[in-house]
Amino acid sequence: MPEALLEAAGLSRRFGGLAAVDAVDLRVERGAIHGLIGPNGAGKTTLLNLIAGALAVTRGTVSFRGADITRWDAARRAQAGIRRTFQNLKLFAEMSALENASIGLHAGTHAGIFAALARTPAQRAEEERIFARARRALEFVGLGGDAGVAAGKLPYGHRRLLEIARAFVAEPALILLDEPAAGLNQTEAANLSRLIGRIRDAGCTVVLVEHHMDVVMSVCDQVTVLNYGRKLAEGRPAEIQRDAQVIEAYLGRGDAPPSKHALA
Amino acid sequence: MESARLKRSLTGIVLLALAALPLFEPHQFVLHMLSLVAISATAALGLQLLLGFSGQLSIGQAAFYGIGAYASGLLSAKLGMPFIVAFFAAGVIAAVVSLVMVPITRLTGAALAVATLGFSILVYLVLKNEEWLTGGSFGLMGIPRASLFGYVLAKPAYAYLLCVAVAAAVYLSLLRLQRSRFGRAINAIRQNEDAARACGVKVTLLKSQCFVIAAFVAGLAGSLYAHQVRYLAPTDFTFWKSVEILIMVVIGGMGSLFGAVLGAAVVVLVPEVLREVGDYRMLIFGAILMVVMLFGEGGIAGFLEQCLRPFSKPRA
Numbered sequence: 119m120p121e122a123l124l125e126a127a128g129l130s131r132r133f134g135g136l137a138a139v140d141a142v143d144l145r146v147e148r149g150a151i152h153g154l155i156g157p158n159g160a161g162k163t164t165l166l167n168l169i170a171g172a173l174a175v176t177r178g179t180v181s182f183r184g185a186d187i188t189r190w191d192a193a194r195r196a197q198a199g200i201r202r203t204f205q206n207l208k209l210f211a212e213m214s215a216l217e218n219a220s221i222g223l224h225a226g227t228h229a230g231i232f233a234a235l236a237r238t239p240a241q242r243a244e245e246e247r248i249f250a251r252a253r254r255a256l257e258f259v260g261l262g263g264d265a266g267v268a269a270g271k272l273p274y275g276h277r278r279l280l281e282i283a284r285a286f287v288a289e290p291a292l293i294l295l296d297e298p299a300a301g302l303n304q305t306e307a308a309n310l311s312r313l314i315g316r317i318r319d320a321g322c323t324v325v326l327v328e329h330h331m332d333v334v335m336s337v338c339d340q341v342t343v344l345n346y347g348r349k350l351a352e353g354r355p356a357e358i359q360r361d362a363q364v365i366e367a368y369l370g371r372g373d374a375p376p377s378k379h380a381l382a
Numbered sequence: 383m384e385s386a387r388l389k390r391s392l393t394g395i396v397l398l399a400l401a402a403l404p405l406f407e408p409h410q411f412v413l414h415m416l417s418l419v420a421i422s423a424t425a426a427l428g429l430q431l432l433l434g435f436s437g438q439l440s441i442g443q444a445a446f447y448g449i450g451a452y453a454s455g456l457l458s459a460k461l462g463m464p465f466i467v468a469f470f471a472a473g474v475i476a477a478v479v480s481l482v483m484v485p486i487t488r489l490t491g492a493a494l495a496v497a498t499l500g501f502s503i504l505v506y507l508v509l510k511n512e513e514w515l516t517g518g519s520f521g522l523m524g525i526p527r528a529s530l531f532g533y534v535l536a537k538p539a540y541a542y543l544l545c546v547a548v549a550a551a552v553y554l555s556l557l558r559l560q561r562s563r564f565g566r567a568i569n570a571i572r573q574n575e576d577a578a579r580a581c582g583v584k585v586t587l588l589k590s591q592c593f594v595i596a597a598f599v600a601g602l603a604g605s606l607y608a609h610q611v612r613y614l615a616p617t618d619f620t621f622w623k624s625v626e627i628l629i630m631v632v633i634g635g636m637g638s639l640f641g642a643v644l645g646a647a648v649v650v651l652v653p654e655v656l657r658e659v660g661d662y663r664m665l666i667f668g669a670i671l672m673v674v675m676l677f678g679e680g681g682i683a684g685f686l687e688q689c690l691r692p693f694s695k696p697r698a
Binding site for chain 1: 555558559562563564565566567569570573574576577578579580581582583584585591595
């Protein structure tokens with residue numbers, strides 16, 4: 119069996135009486151694009167937040183590269199190589215696209231307050247490296263022409279890409295994409311699918327929460343389906359599309375198998 | 383001209399003009415007032431980092447200003463330490479005391495503001511009631527003039543140049559911080575804390591560092607004030623002083639270091655200029671604050687930037 123980069127065991131998160139994520143086991147293989155789908159409210163984003171460390175787990179464990187990271191905070195996980203995007207875009211609106219991407223390199227770089235005050239040669243060299251890498255990340259996602267534009271002034275589709283550039287810039291081991299295709303048109307979604315493939319080819323493992331079934335079915339190696347916070351099914355995209363439980367969860371009880379679009 | 387270079391040239395011109403001012407032998411009261419502007423500007427620059435850069439609202443900066451003033455005054459008046467030692471000790475002591483703020487950096491917005499206010503009230507009460515140390519309500523007297531390398535800065539022009547030099551050094555230092563990895567990270571925290579965390583920014587640590595830097599700078603300003611005025615009373619460091627420093631930052635322009643200096647000039651000089659109208663001066667001052675804010679949230683610096691825009695090419 120291929121090596122697991124990320125493993126969740128019995129992962130649960132309760133909000134008051136509601137079990138948003140309920141005893142989920144998840145195994146993400148190194149180098150995979152792992153889809154996470156399910157109806158609205160199934161707990162996909164909550165699960166992503168538990169993996170990223172944005173929410174504390176109620177029960178269960180998360181391990182990454184074999185280390186138990188359940189108690190690590192979000193910044194430490196980011197430093198260790200888990201980066202994410204946000205479904206409802208959390209960019210630094212007043213900063214340029216280039217500066218947004220440069221923040222993604224904060225964890226891997228070192229110059230502190232005194233180095234900045236003294237403008238040491240090491241600090242200046244690091245600044246140059248940061249901006250060169252940030253620029254490459256913008257070009258990678260196709261935002262090379264927008265480097266100087268304030269994030270808040272970018273068109274919507276470009277903001278989605280900037281979220282990805284900021285998460286990808288440090289070339290993390292694991293990248294968590296939370297509905298990157300939301301609000302994109304067909305052409306943009308197709309470009310996004312290719313981009314996700316290129317991110318994997320660059321050596322990042324991807325966890326993809328997505329409603330857009332064309333994207334999920336075209337890029338994912340493995341798909342996990344959540345419903346009411348529980349794992350409903352898991353398998354290759356083609357298997358998932360035929361799974362009776364999955365069809366029922368999405369469409370209610372029925373006989374006809376759903377088309378790709380109906381699943382969306 | 384490129385916008386950044388235009389700003390740099392303007393900064394240089396302003397600094398040169400300020401340094402050359404004593405050559406024109408202005409009245410010593412003018413020099414005294416401008417020294418007070420430079421001192422207030424220094425404190426306001428510290429708050430600009432805390433509020434304008436990192437987004438943390440403190441209405442307790444007078445506490446650190448007061449700690450710095452009393453520390454410097456006591457060290458030089460009672461222990462006979464040279465000015466330069468008392469000056470840096472004032473900054474360090476204020477910075478160390480600010481470490482009590484670390485637990486409250488988890489707070490944001492109004493809750494944080496009230497917590498800093500509470501701290502400011504505590505410090506005021508200590509200054510007022512610990513008579514054995516601070517002289518209590520009678521105040522602290524006998525603070526020597528500032529001196530450098532054994533020379534007492536007896537002439538108002540020299541004291542003025544010292545204040546301007548400190549303000550300029552703080553200004554340029556904070557400018558370097560603003561354009562660094564640290565500066566970008568605290569700016570990111572202000573704009574979106576969750577996203578900053580997801581990028582690996584240690585939010586609580588950086589926020590605390592901002593408090594410490596702002597307190598250090600306020601402490602330095604307090605020291606300058608102590609040796610400029612040479613008599614300290616607790617009433618110099620009440621809640622109102624914190625509010626004044628906050629006003630400087632906000633009307634000057636949030637996030638703008640130059641704005642903090644302009645704001646300090648307005649807050650110190652306008653009431654002085656309005657002295658002639660007597661009882662109505664604070665009324666007019668209040669009205670001016672309202673009008674400036676109605677002009678736009680960018681404050682005075684934002685307004686000037688708009689005026690300069692036709693003359694500068696945007697950065698490529």
